[in-house]
Amino acid sequence: MASRTMLLVVFSGLAMASVILSWSSSAMAQQLDVGFYGKTCPKVEEIVREEMIRILAAAPTLAGPLLRLHFHDCFVRGCDGSVLIDSTAGNTAEKDAPPNQSLRGFGSVQRIKAKLDAVCPDTVSCADVLALMARDAVVLSKGPYWAVQLGRRDGRISIANETNQLPPPTANITQLIQMFAAKGLDLKDLVVLSGGHTLGTAHCSAFSDRLYNFTGADNAGDVDPALDRSYLSRLRSRCVSLDDNTTLAEMDPGSFLAFDASYYRLVAKRRGLFHSDSSLLADAYTAGYVLRQATGLYAADFFRDFAESMVKMGAVGVLTGGQGEIRKKCYVIN
C-alpha cells in the first residue's frame, strides 16, 4: 500500500513537472514568432524583400555588411537594435566603438524602416528589420532561406565599451569558444556562423598584423605561422604596410558576393583572412567541420546549418512583450 502511494506521488510529481515544462517551453516559444506581424503588418516581409532587392541591385557589396550588422547587434545586449543608435553628447554608443567603425548599411536600415512605417506606423522594431534584412541579404546572395522569428523589441541603451563582447579578428579558438558560449552559442554555431565570411570584404588593418607584426617583433619574418606562405605574399602585395587602414580585401576572393561554402576551402588551405578564421583548425570539432565542408560535397548541409544557427543567434538576449520600445527612428531612442 505504502509503495502504491509512493508510486502515485512520483507519477503525479512527474505529471506536474511535465505540465510545467511544456508550459514554460511554449511560453518561451511564444516570445518570438514567425507570424508575429500577421495582423499588425502582414506585408512586412514583402516590403523588406522588395526594398532589399532595390538596395542590393544598386549596391551589391552591401549584402555582407547587412549580414554583419545583425551579428554585431545580437552579440551586444542581444538583438535589440542597439547597434543602430547614434552617440549623443553624454554617451558614446556601440556604433562608434572600434569594432563597429567598419560597419556599413545604416542608411539602408532606416530606409526600410521608413517604408514599413508608411504602411504600418510604429509597429515593426528596428531589431526585427535587421533580422529580416540579414536573412534577405543571404537569400539574395544565393544562400539559404530561413523563416525569421519576429517580435523583438528595441533597446534604449547602447554603450560603446560593451562591444568588447564582439570577438576580435585576432581571437584564438579558446577565446572564440568562450565568447560564443557567453551568448549561448556552441562550437557548431561558431564554425557555421564563421561561414558568414563567405560574403564581403575586410580592411587590411583587420589582419595586417599577420603579415607584418604578428608577435610585436616588427620584422619581415614576424608573420602568423598559421597563414599559408604564398597567400601571405599575395596579401602583402594588396596590403602594403601595417598602417594601411583603407584598402579592402575580399574575404572569399572570387566569390565574395555569393553565399557559398568556399570559405571552408580557403580556411582548410590556411587561407582564412583573420587569425580567428584560421583558429577553426585548432579544435578537433571545428576543424572536422571545416575539412568536411572543404570537400565541396556537403554545401547543402552548410546551408541548413547556417539557417539553424542564424535563428539561434537571432534569439540571443531579445527583448519581447512590454520590454523596450518600437523605435520610431532606428538611430535614436524615442
Ligand code: HEM
Ligand atoms: C567568429 C568570430 C568573428 C570575427 C572575429 C569576425 C571579425 C570580422 C572582421 C574583423 C571583419 C572585417 C571588418 C572590416 O575590416 O571591414 C568581418 C567582416 C565580416 N563579418 Fe565577421 N567576424 C566573426 C563572425 C562573424 C559572423 C558570426 C558573421 C555573420 C553570421 C560575420 C559576418 C561578417 C561579414 C558578412 C563581413 C563582411 C562585412 C563587409 O563586407 O563589410 N562575421 N568580420
